[in-house]
Amino acid sequence: MDETKPIQPLDFEEPIFEMRAKIAELEDLSRRTGMDLNGQMQPLKDKLNQLTAQIFDGLSAWDRVKLARHPARPYTTDYVDHVFDSFSELFGDRLFSDDPAMMGGLARLDGRSVMLLGHRKGRDTKEKIACNFGCAHPEGYRKAKRLMKLAEKFGIPIITLINTPGAYPGIGAEERGQAYAIAENLMLMAGLRVPILSVVIGEGGSGGALGIGVADRVLILEHAYYSVISPEGCAAILWKSSEKAGEAAEALKITARHLKELEIVDEVIPEPMGGAHRHPHAMAETLKDVLTRELDALCERSVDELLEGRYEKFRRMGTLFGDEPPRMPEEPASPEGEKASAAEAPSEGATDPELQED
């Protein structure tokens, strides 16, 4: 979390970077010459704040996906260092191996013991490859399962930090039951007798995210996203072109604000102006405050209250239904009718195309 390291601007950040460069120039000049340029700089600084606010208010869903994936965005490992007093990492699923893409261990938050779990993306190339860019294998989910059971046994609350493009899709992952590993975590978490607190800190990629996300409280950072499928994957399937990822991101309603409206997350945690990657320490501080406050509240609840509340929380999701079957809007279309009768007409050959598989 080096705040002085230069960061490449995202396309929409360019005006901000330009203005910041101007201010830096003035500051430099003032330092070198000893001239008091505050008079010139202050209006510029005000303007910069205004511009930043304006740009970040108007971000598209796709822009936010870029922020969520920003290489300088604080990762689980950064929060481990800056939010928790201590961390003792625990390894392995006791079945097959240790998956670095899922980190877990005993941490202290404001003096209190917690089991901390989170996806690890890796900073440098070597780490990234070891972590499969944050895509966990079944071993990762099984390590999480093991550690969550450990936490339950000793009555330690669980905090999970979600940041994954999705669970790893590969031959080994399938051979070792990726779907089973995730499913078992969902079921386990539903019944865990300790408080569970989850925060989507970057990418909430589908089942791979949910695999450590069935919690009493689910929070999300302002520029993080949580989605049923990656925008690229959705675009490839529904638009037949992954270049339509921006449109897919918009359609999927994956931003923090939308997720709050859909009651999928309980709270949106504001990021420092300009995004968590600009001010990681401020972000860590905010996160620490929120985690402490949330955990305090959860620890007040009895086990029965926790279990009942957790069940009700997920039970309510997606329970708005229509009064009647979906119908095609009335169209003055006769071609529709023609098409339909054409489809019913005996087709050439003897095969029923509907019976063919892909």
Next chain:
Amino acid sequence: MAWKRFRKKKDLPSGLWVKCPSCRATLFKKELIRNGNVCGQCEHHFPLTARERVDMLADGGSFQEQSPDLYPIDRLEFVDREPYAHKLARAVEKTGQNEAAIYGPCTMEGKPVVLCVMDFTFIGGSMGCVVGEKVTRAVELATEKNWPVIVVSASGGARMHEGALSLMQMAKTSCAISRHDAQGGLFISVLSNPTTGGVMASFAALGDLIVAEPGALIGFAGPRVIKETLRQQLPDGFQRSEFLLPHGFLDQIIHRKDLRSSLVDFLDHLWTYAEGEVQTEWLEPSFPPQEEDTETVEEGTDTGEGDKSEPSPEGEEAAKTP
């Protein structure tokens, strides 16, 4: 080609024949249906609609569908190359179903169970809010009645058009199963072709017993996604039932013709019913139809079109007492 062998029967109207996608044999459709939609040559299991599946597993006339009036809505106002609302409307029109799952209590050889069946013909059997709700209600009903629940899956995964709400159905269904399990309830998961994605990564993988039909595609990521990620060809038979069993992820692979009897046997072994709950008299399932000429067969069991025979009370005809 196999087609040539039948060519002389020119008087037969088309649509009566079906080509097996597995062995390319040309099959007489009536015969195929009589065989439970299983190819007589290579045992390829053709898909079944949810109604056919229910008719195949439940005692004749015993299935009582619940919540049939749960209709999907387009909460996200999702539009890709067409509005989701239109896609739904077309699916309803095409399949005659309201959604990709049905559920309700029924008996199997007199034993009460809650049966939930997915329908791949309805938008790929994808799980949106309605499917998630129906699976959840099925499990909750089973918990309440203290009966076993059987879910037959056929799904490409979570439905993208309902966004993260679809994703949360994975959590919702798993929560219900967790409660059922905590109460000591029995859940049997039957996987049919295909069961992948969010369905496989939630309730479908949580059965006390997990069995699959032969040749079913089962996995987390679809083969196309894996191929694109790895940029390499996948081994033959990858993610098929016969691949999963030796890897330790299935209890059994069960041929469709044996599915009902195997399930009944599992119930027999594992579940003790309260006194008087098991019916001593029951009717044989109405699918596959065994009578020689039944016109209802032609209309009611056209796999491709979905079941149009609708509210034909299950198994009124073609049912017999044992």
